[in-house]
Amino acid sequence: MSTTPVFSGMMLPWNRYSKRIYRPEIGCKTLSVFVSIYTLVFLxxxxxxxxxxxxxxxxVDFVILGVGIFLLLNAVILSFSVKYCIKPIFILFILISAVSSYYQDTFGILITNEMIRDAVTTTVNEARHLITGKFVFHVFVFGIVPSFLVGWIKVKHQTILTKVATNTAYILACVVVILGTVTVNYPLNxxxxxxxxxxxxSLNPVGPIASAIKYTRIILSERNIVVAPLGLDAEKGPLATAAPNPVITILVVGETARAQNFSLNIYDRETNPELARRNVISFTDVTSCGTATAVSMPCMFSLDGRSEHSSSRGLSNENLLDVLVHAGVNVVWWDNNTGDKGVAARIPSENLSRGDTVPFCRDGECDDGILVDRLNRYIGDLTEDTVIVMHQIGSHGPSYYLRYPPEFEKFTPACSTDQLGDCTQAEIINAYDNTILYTDHVLAQIIDLLEAQEDNFVTSMIYMSDHGESLGEFGLYLHGAPYLIAPEVQTxxxxxxxxxxxxxxxxxIDSSCLRSRRELEVSHDNLFHSVLGGMNIHTEIYQRDLDIFALCQS
Ligand SMILES: [Zn+2]
Known part of the structure; x- marks a missing residue:
């Protein structure tokens, strides 16, 4: 029996003082049982x-399955019960479970590979709203403290041959019982x-680890991708060529705005008072490609529809913006969010979110009014056909209250913390609706600015959000639910x-004809071809049946 500290050679606190401080000693199987029980019960x-x-x-069937789940976790954990590895791996499992359980239990968020991609590509400013005091407290109590206990105890290791023999027998026994518990109620399970x-x-740590492995596999497959050109034959059609002035389309990519909270659609609260007075056309039956920015946004600009799109395909092919450039259109991307997710890789882009422009910016973030300010300073110099993509911060949570200036706090009391659990659902919805009210104002300002330039340019604006948001319905918050089971408010x-x-x-284009088709079932898949159609860009890849303008174009 070895009494060597598991981290022998490493200057960890429990080693340095091991001779003076009492440390209980347990076998590795016992420890794996404790870790399994702790993870299943508390995390x-x-x-x-x-x-x-x-x-x-x-x-009863669920209890039987629960026994199987316990043995499964125990078998998986015990598989890592190798001297020098056991403690770091057990601690890693506990910490992953502690972090994952916080987001699952608090917001109903699953740690999918898409959520990991969203987290990895986010900004420090966005992340800080999710790493709150409650998060730190949860991880300390349920992750750090038990991890310290795991580090503190001594583990009795058997000789390698005995360990392999007994662990294998134990794991095989677990597997037999697991198969029994699953197959006994196979149809139901x-x-x-x-x-x-x-x-x-949602099983911790199995779910998040599986997602991390999947994400890593995808990232590795995306290395050394060579971008395939798209729409090299694109050119301006006769209508664009004959335009009396440069044609300008503002394409606003919304953030976390859900259709249900727009009074232009069905919402009974007046969240769109300004757009309602501006002769806009609001499509009421529109579905997103994904439930997270990192999925939806590349998909919106991709030739692939939702059914074919993947991050790898998005990165390995040029997109709508490249096709516009091939046609000789000036394209720029202005970002007031967490970046373009690779969409604007080959066009000029500006990050406006890190500025300090008064009155839009404070605490390292800017209101979307900064996009209008940028347009105001940019548009006068334009001499060619242009598409400006504005990527909003929009309604990004959980800090809805930071997404609008104080004068747009019309719906009160509004949740004024990123700890959504400290607010009632009504307060959360109030804060969220104020973000929609502000987006309404920003879009109206863009329209007014374009209208003021009617003698100089031929202008239009398209606004489409990347995905929706859960505001407590079914106990869910934020977004990022797996698409197949995502509630409608997210899609x-x-x-x-x-x-x-x-x-x-x-x-x-007959605008009143388009307005009469506003209840048509459309989706992110329509954006690519509608922008090409609206700008009168001819290319072989254009699909007329997905172009919304084509419905009403003579
Ligand atoms: Zn988003």
Whole structure:
């Protein structure tokens, strides 16, 4: 029996003082049982909660499955019970589970590979709203403290041959019982697993680790990607060529705006008072490509529709913006969010979110009014056909209250903290609706600015959000739910357009005809071809049936 500290050679606190401080000694199987029980009981509230719901009326079957889950976790954990590895790996499992359980239990967020991509590509400013005092407290109590205990105890290791023999026998025994517990109720278990992908995905630490492995695999496959050109044949059509002035389209990519909270659609609160007075067309049945920025935004600009899109395909092919450039259009990207996610890789882009322009910016973030300010300073110099993409911060949570200036706090009391758990659902919705009210104002200002330039340019504006948001419905908050099980509030997005009379006449578009089609079922898939159609760009890759303008173009 070895009494060597597990971290022998490493100057960890429990080693340095090991001779003076009492340290209990337990076997590695016992430790793995403790870690499994701790993880399942304290760090899997969401998993059990979902299980109770999905196995409603079959509680005995769920208990049997629970035994199987315990043995599964125990077998997985014990597989890593190798001298010098056991403690770091157990601690890693506990910390991953502690972090994951916080977001699952607090916001109903699953740690999918798409969420990991979103987190990795986010900014420090965005991340700081999610790393709150409560998060730190949760991770300290449920992650750091038990990790310290794991580090403190001594682990009795058997000789290598004995360990391999006994661990293998133990793991095989677990596997046999696991298979038994799953197969005894196979039809029920298969049905739950097939219909509720979020169930096993919420099991800590299995779900987040599987997601991290998947994300790593995707990232590795995306290395050394050579971007394939797209639409090299693109050219301006006769309508664009004959335009009396440069054609300018402002394409506003919204953030976290859900269609349900737009009074232009069905919402009974007046969240769009300014747009309502500006002759816009709001499509009411629009679905997003994904439920997170890192998925939706590249998809919106990709030739692939939702069914074919993947991050790898998005990165390995040029997109809508490149096609516009091939046609000789001036394209720029202005970002007031967490970056372009690779979409604007080959065009000029400006990050406005880190500025200190008064009165838009404070505490390292800027209101979307800064996009209007930039347009005001830019538009006068334009001499060629142009598409300006404005990537909003929009309604990005959980700090909804920071997304609008104080004078837009119309719906009160508004949740004024990023700790959503400290607010009532009504307060959260109030704060969120204020963000929509401010977006309404920003879009109206853009329209006014374009209208003021009617003698100089042929202008239009298209606004489309990247995905929606959960505001406490079904116990869910924020966004990022796996698409197949995502609630409609995360996948229904606003899609609003404004066409100046000059634009409509130049491009032969009947605006009232478009307005009469506003209830048509459309999606992010339509954006690519509608922008090409609206700008009268001819290319072989253009699909007329996905171009919304083509419905009403003579
Ligand atoms: Zn987003």
């Amino acid at each position: 899997n509230f969401t998993f059990w909660h979902k299980g109770m719901e999905y196995y409603s009326g079959h509680i 298969a049905s739950v697993f097939r219909n509720h992908h979020d169930f096993i995905g 229904r997005v606003p899609f609003i357009m404004w066409l100046s009379p000059e634009f409509a006449s130049t491009m032969h």
